[in-house]
């Protein structure tokens with residue numbers, strides 16, 4: 001069987017980094033890790049091809065080559081997924097679908113032949129066995145969670161690494177916390193299920209041996225779900241791995257209690273972690289209580305962020321407005337918090353209720369559920385009726401986004417961050433692409449851009465005060481350009 005794996009196109013979003021990627025000549029931020037993992041689970045003798053529509057076109061001759069198509073995607077890729085499925089059906093191809101979009105919305109895709117849902121470690125083997133015996137069913141699903149020690153390493157050679165800005169690897173799934181709006185526990189459970197240290201080293205070696213020299217994102221829901229294992233096994237092994245390698249900084253996602261553990265932060269930084277995404281959500285204590293975000297309560301969240309920055313971890317943060325406990329004063333409070341914390345990449349969204357969450361059930365009971373989520377949580381939409389009133393919420397949100405991403409506030413925040421940040425030891429090697437990015441950003445932002453005054457101000461400040469951070473400041477400037485474009489496109493029309 002010739003298997004064609006397809007990853008649909010996603011629109012420009014906050015996390016797509018579409019407008020930033022142009023500066024470094026990359027086509028996508030991250031590769032489709034789910035499909036690369038599926039590739040490794042398919043029979044070895046099947047010839048395989050992967051088309052990520054975000055980096056290359058899906059051609060008729062790809063479809064003519066294939067016997068079966070395996071498609072993945074997130075809710076955000078709904079439109080492109082539909083178009084691809086229609087093309088496959090026209091070409092008389094069998095379509096097998098899996099991944100987050102189909103696991104939550106498979107009822108909406110009539111033309112798909114087989115749905116292999118949830119964790120493929122559990123659902124793909126029975127499907128493949130039935131397919132071989134000519135009795136494959138339409139839907140394979142499970143509420144069980146797999147043992148990640150069984151998950152194979154992704155088949156990196158299915159993609160051309162050079163098109164991507166970052167590589168992804170997954171160490172664990174699941175999160176010990178229970179936030180009302182988050183679907184991670186519904187999708188992946190409360191217990192942190194982990195790969196072994198050996199699996200991670202094999203995956204990293206695989207990437208390194210393919211020539212990858214650049215950032216690697218540990219795509220875990222909460223990287224610090226099992227601190228004992230991290231401290232005693234994984235991080236010491238990563239520290240050792242880094243000694244034999246060059247130029248592979250790591251980043252990941254974690255909960256804010258990371259700030260309480262200096263030993264863990266120190267080991268992470270020594271292992272090469274330089275950035276961590278934290279779900280901060282809100283400075284409003286009542287809203288934290290409302291959504292059961294216990295781990296963020298009763299603490300000075302700004303100070304927690306600074307502690308991590310000083311340890312050598314840039315904090316990127318997720319924020320939410322529109323909780324029942326939020327009043328219109330929340331917009332100004334969020335602005336003040338974000339500016340003070342120096343969280344340069346602040347993803348602010350309206351509260352949404354994803355299917356499978358306790359919030360979704362509550363909204364349904366209260367008659368406040370209005371629609372399907374768009375799948376993009378930074379487009380100023382919500383699928384619930386907010387207590388504050390939709391107009392007030394949307395207007396306040398638009399003003400908040402315009403404020404924090406206006407050049408003067410953005411660059412001020414960047415300076416606040418650069419003052420605190422301890423520069424990490426492990427960095428991507430400075431290459432020709434970096435030099436070109438500096439030249440392009442100087443022209444685009446420093447000469448042509450409306451923000452040129454602020455751009456030069458921060459460049460000069462960095463040059464004199466923190467010269468070693470110049471490449472990071474250029475990256476921040478490029479991200480700012482992307483975020484402003486996204487705001488204009490989605491929020492401030």
Ligand code: B12
Nearest residue numbers: 013015016033034070072074075098099100116119120219
């Ligand atoms: C890495 C990641 C990203 C990355 C890159 C994703 C990419 N490739 O473009 C970044 C940071 C860019 C990102 C952004 C967003 N993300 Co994201 N992201 C993740 C994360 C943390 C890990 C995904 C991953 O790589 N997993 C590792 C692989 C191995 O697992 P997997 O993809 O789930 O695949 C397994 C199964 O799903 C299945 N499978 C997958 N595909 C297929 C296909 C077939 C045929 C079969 C049989 C099986 C199968 O088998 C695999 C092995 O079990 C997940 C959360 C999570 N834990 O999954 C969220 C998640 C995928 N993201 C989500 C969302 C909503 C977003 C955003 C839209 C908004 C946001 N919250 O920021 C943005 C916008 C994306 C964009 N590109 O513009 C949602 C998707 C929900 C949905 N129903 O669509 C998730 C599930 C998070 C959540 N809590 O809801 N994301």
